[in-house]
Amino acid sequence: MEKSKVLVVGGTGYLGRRIVKASLAQGHETYVLFRPEIGLDIDKLQMLLSFKAQGARLVEASLNDHRSLVATMKQVEVVVSAMSGVHFRSHNLQLQLKLVDAIKEAGNVKRFLPSEFGMDPARMGHALEPGRVTFDEKMEIRKAIEEANIGHTYISANCFAAYFVPNLCQMRTLLPPREKVNVYGDGNVKGTDLANQVGVGHYHHIFYEGCLTNFAIGDDGEEEGSLLYPEVQYTRMEEYMKRYA
Structure with missing residues (x-):
């Protein structure tokens, strides 16, 4: 290299x-x-x-x-x-x-x-x-x-696992919720201050529109990172979440 x-x-x-x-x-x-x-x-x-x-x-x-x-x-x-x-x-x-x-x-x-x-x-x-x-x-x-x-x-x-996986995409926490989880989709989750409004707006694009997955990679010189660096050993979600059990 x-x-x-x-x-x-x-x-x-x-x-x-x-x-x-x-x-x-x-x-x-x-x-x-x-x-x-x-x-x-x-x-x-x-x-x-x-x-x-x-x-x-x-x-x-x-x-x-x-x-x-x-x-x-x-x-x-x-x-x-x-x-x-x-x-x-x-x-x-x-x-x-x-x-x-x-x-x-x-x-x-x-x-x-x-x-x-x-x-x-x-x-x-x-x-x-x-x-x-x-x-x-x-x-x-x-x-x-x-x-x-x-x-x-x-x-x-397309969203870091350390931020979006452990907390199940809940606002204002990095730890997995134990008693209650808000599911973005029923129209009842409200954004109050600006930071929440921004966050909920992003979640709309991610979970409703699928902006992280609904596109093909390869236009304008784009490359898939995992193909560029095949030597990297990726951690599966199931294994990643075990640390919070």
Whole structure:
């Protein structure tokens, strides 16, 4: 396997920390961007130092400092953004657009993976409000990437099992419910605050429309991940759920 210089943005997050470990395990020269705003977050600091002890290179750069971002991009060949989708609204959008601008100016990054990892926004033009904003913003980032002629890969994970399986897709919990389960389909499950409304809207697309399964893979250079990496041993749902028994 060809080795690359890989920069992970958001490397201390839920997904980012796993990407850092995987990159190191594959033998890539791995850089982890950390922001000066890390402040007094001792857990993140210790995680960064753990990455460093494993061979990662820590790079300090502010996402609000274009010059420092460009200087960082000039050191690497691949950039993976793993910014949290929980904070994706507008602020996260602007930060990712800043990454695109810095990559474009640096001119040497061969591949950019933006922070998506959910449902494919290109298939969600019919999405309901207010959750539609999630897909619209991702498409705005895609448009900027493609207009800048940056090599890219979009990853659609179609919902992470660790979030959607253990809790049986219930709102506001990551643990399996013991006494009651809401079944989305009888019209009586109501969304109150904005986060709930967004979540219920997404569930409508997933469970009513089948947006995770009702399409063929292969258009526009799409590839099925399990075919690209046949060596990965996948865990079946039955086995995965045994840990919660």
